[in-house]
Amino acid sequence: MNWLANNMTKVLGAVVTVLGVLQTMITGGAFEGLMDPRSIRWLAIVTTLFGAAITGVGFNNSSREKVAAAMETALRATPPQQGFARPLLLTILIALSLPMVAALHGCGLVETMQPQGPLTLDQRISVAYDQYTAAVTSIGNNVREHRTTGADGQKALKAADDMRIALDMARGAPDVQTAEGQLALAANALREVQKYLDKRAAP
Amino acid sequence: MSISAAAASEFIINGMLKYAESLARVRAIQAEGREKLTPEEWRQIVSDADAARAVAQDEVDRAIAAGR
Numbered sequence: 160m161n162w163l164a165n166n167m168t169k170v171l172g173a174v175v176t177v178l179g180v181l182q183t184m185i186t187g188g189a190f191e192g193l194m195d196p197r198s199i200r201w202l203a204i205v206t207t208l209f210g211a212a213i214t215g216v217g218f219n220n221s222s223r224e225k226v227a228a229a230m231e232t233a234l235r236a237t238p239p240q241q242g243f244a245r246p247l248l249l250t251i252l253i254a255l256s257l258p259m260v261a262a263l264h265g266c267g268l269v270e271t272m273q274p275q276g277p278l279t280l281d282q283r284i285s286v287a288y289d290q291y292t293a294a295v296t297s298i299g300n301n302v303r304e305h306r307t308t309g310a311d312g313q314k315a316l317k318a319a320d321d322m323r324i325a326l327d328m329a330r331g332a333p334d335v336q337t338a339e340g341q342l343a344l345a346a347n348a349l350r351e352v353q354k355y356l357d358k359r360a361a362p
Numbered sequence: 363m364s365i366s367a368a369a370a371s372e373f374i375i376n377g378m379l380k381y382a383e384s385l386a387r388v389r390a391i392q393a394e395g396r397e398k399l400t401p402e403e404w405r406q407i408v409s410d411a412d413a414a415r416a417v418a419q420d421e422v423d424r425a426i427a428a429g430r
Contacts, residue, residue, distance in 0.1 A: 278388060281398040285407055286384040292411045293380035297373040299418030302425045306372070309425030316418055323411070330404075356373050 171213050178210040280338055284329050287345050291326060294352045295319050301356060315355045322348035 184190065185203045194202070278286065298319065302312035322345045329341035391399065399407075 275389065275392050279397040282388045282391065285399055285403070286381070286388065288407045288411055289380045289384040290377060292407075292414045293376040294373070295411070295414045295418040296380075297376045299414070299421040300372055300376070302418070302421040302430075304372075305430060309422050309428075309430050312418070312422040312425060316415075316422060319415070319418075323415070353373055 175210055175213050178206045178213070181206050182210070280335060283342065284326065284338070287326055287329070287342060287349075290349055291319060291322050291345075294322070294349060297356065298352070307356065311355070315352055318348055318351040318355055322352065 182203065185199060185206070190199050190202070295316065298307070298312050298315045301307040302309060307315065325341045325345035325348060329338045329345065332338035332341060387403070391397075391403075
């Protein structure tokens with residue numbers, strides 16, 4: 160127990176390292192085929208939380224005496240640093256780690272949002288309708304916020320209307336080939352709306 | 363951020379949010395083992411699209427009337 164008390168920080172550091180390797184393996188897909196996707200996601204969540212908790216414990220795992228002795232030794236060995244190099248480094252490390260953690264978990268979230276298997280034609284048309292709704296909503300917002308003039312907004316709406324016509328035709332198409340063709344036209348019209356908002360925004 | 367960049371990002375963010383909504387609906391449909399949407403689901407999608415189009419037209423008309 161004495162040994163454990165004296166070396167607790169090292170032990171915690173080793174556990175955090177192992178959890179980090181585990182996280183890297185999860186992200187790299189090493190567990191795919193061994194476990195189902197839901198279990199892998201849970202493993203990622205548990206290792207993240209466990210790692211964070213252990214890191215927190217590790218930071219608090221120094222008694223005042225130990226910290227004082229360590230600081231005294233350090234001060235004797237090297238004179239105190241002037242300036243703000245260490246706080247700055249810490250700030251940079253924290254600032255970099257936060258978006259990285261968010262990005263890693265963002266990837267997981269996107270993965271959980273993905274549909275299971277390919278979309279049917281009906282489902283794809285429904286997604287395209289939603290894109291149309293998003294496009295006209297953006298046009299309205301841009302005009303309201305004065306980022307686009309009324310005249311330009313009207314032209315963007317005209318491009319969106321072309322998309323809507325193609326979508327309505329895709330939905331009522333007599334065969335898959337016609338529907339696919341109309342979906343392609345709708346996608347082109349959506350690109351036109353996007354270009355329009357990008358190029359013609361009010362100066 | 364320039365005005366045109368703001369307009370473009372508004373377009374992209376709106377699209378992504380709506381896309382997330384679409385995927386959630388598709389996942390629910392797939393979970394039920396269905397390939398097609400129900401008439402009620404279609405009615406809701408078309409109704410949302412029409413409502414958004416009407417709001418956008420109102421904004422455009424208001425801007426034109428105000429000389430913007």
